[in-house]
Amino acid sequence: MNRKGLGIATALGVIALAMAGCGSSSPSNGGAAAAPTQDLKGQTIQVAGVWSGDEQKDFEKVLAVFEQQTGAKVQFTSAGDQLPTVLQTKIAGKNPPNIAFLAQPGSIAQFAKEGALKPLPADVLATVNQYQSPAWSKFGTVNGQVYGVWFDASDKSVVWYNNKAFSSLGAQPPKTWSDFVTLSGQLADAGLTPMSIGAGDGWVLTDWFEQIYLQTAGVDDYNKLGAHQIPWTDPTVTKALQMLQQYFQDRYLPGGRANALQTDFPTSVVNAFEATPKAAMVYEGDFVATSIQSSTKSVVGTDAKIFPFPQIGSTKPGVETGGDAAVAFTNDKATMELMKFLATPAAGSVFAKSGGFLSPDKDVALSNYPNDITKTMEQQLQAAGNDIVFDMSDQAPPSFGATKGSGEWKDLEDFMANPTDITGAEQKLEADAVKDYTTS
Secondary structure (H helix, E strand, O other): OOOOOOOHHHHHHHHHHHHHHOOOOOHHHOOOOOOOOOOOOOOEEEEEEOOOHHHHHHHHHHHHHHHHHHOOEEEEEEOHHHHHHHHHHHHHOOOOOOEEEEOOHHHHHHHHHOOOOEOOOHHHHHHHHHHEOHHHHHHOEEOOEEOOEEEEEEEOOEEEEEHHHHHHHOOOOOOEHHHHHHHHHHHHHOOOOOEEOOOOOHHHHHHHHHHHHHHHHOHHHHHHHHOOOOOOOOHHHHHHHHHHHHHOOHHHOOOHHHHHOOOOHHHHHHHHHOOOOOOOEEEOOOOHHHHHHHHOOOOEOOOEEEEEOOEOOOOOOOEEEEEEEEEEOOOOHHHHHHHHHHOOHHHHHHHHOOOOOEOOEOOOOHHHOOOHHHHHHHHHHHHHOOOEEEOHHHHOOHHHHOOOOOHHHHHHHHHHHOOOOHHHHHHHHHHHHHHHHHHO
């Protein structure tokens, strides 16, 4: 998920607007908040996260703004997908970073219960509450204490489609699941493979399951399953897996299920939007835009468009989201000033212009987002307010919901390889959940 960035000069221009505002500002003037005024010269803050490549460079521009404002020095280290493991090692060696970005509420809960994290002090929490809906604080709360400052967000309730492929068939974006399945059949019959799925990255399959489960089971059961308050052998799980079984057909996927299981997420996006596309659609969040922009010549909003994930039931579903939360391992002044800054529109506005980024911050102006599609998804996210659910696998213990080659990732990959065995898939999921939730 590489994001296109903007130059430091642009970033500093955003902050100049913020400082000129002398306080929090409304979306009409760019959505930038007042800059920190603390003098932190001589202080060094260590930050760890998963971002790399262009995405890391874009985030470092946000940190550069904080450095200019405060005189502090911020050193960012990318640990990739191994971040939770790296943090465990650092904690055991009594040398954790000041701040780390975690994508899983389950990881936040794990580190908080171990006593490794520092809860947000009143001034940081007040800043979070000023700019974000209460749902976001809930996602980072453990035993009544708030630990996470959510910096970026995702709208995972959309499907991307190749406009030329749809136009060649005279197809319109489907609104219901029935229409979606019918359209997929029509595309396949016309020689256009409907869907590209990067099932080689197990988290992609968790998103497929979660989106369908949210719509078929509803928000309450979604949250209960995420907390393992109902088993994975529950009839609601059966129904969702039956719908996945219906769609996981070889003729719907480039090279069939076997090839999908060898395809990573970035390649799945390229498959749908390269010069000679291998598929007409790809399901995933707003971050698909950055893969399109960095790896294809398709234009987001023209060649690549979106529609809401097809509605399955009669009730309009909630919006599934994900994101990265800053958590603090130390509570010194410099660390907490950076935590506070990350909660402001000033920080979000810098990253928003890079593309492939949504902010949980309601005061990051829409004008900061680079295209109509990103603006639409940000509007959907903000309009949902508290009616959002967090990525279910990210709420689980990392050993179950966020580990390559095991737990839910592996179980759903096995299910895709043999989607006729719903009972076997449920039993594997439940056995792994019992083991991993019990030991977390």
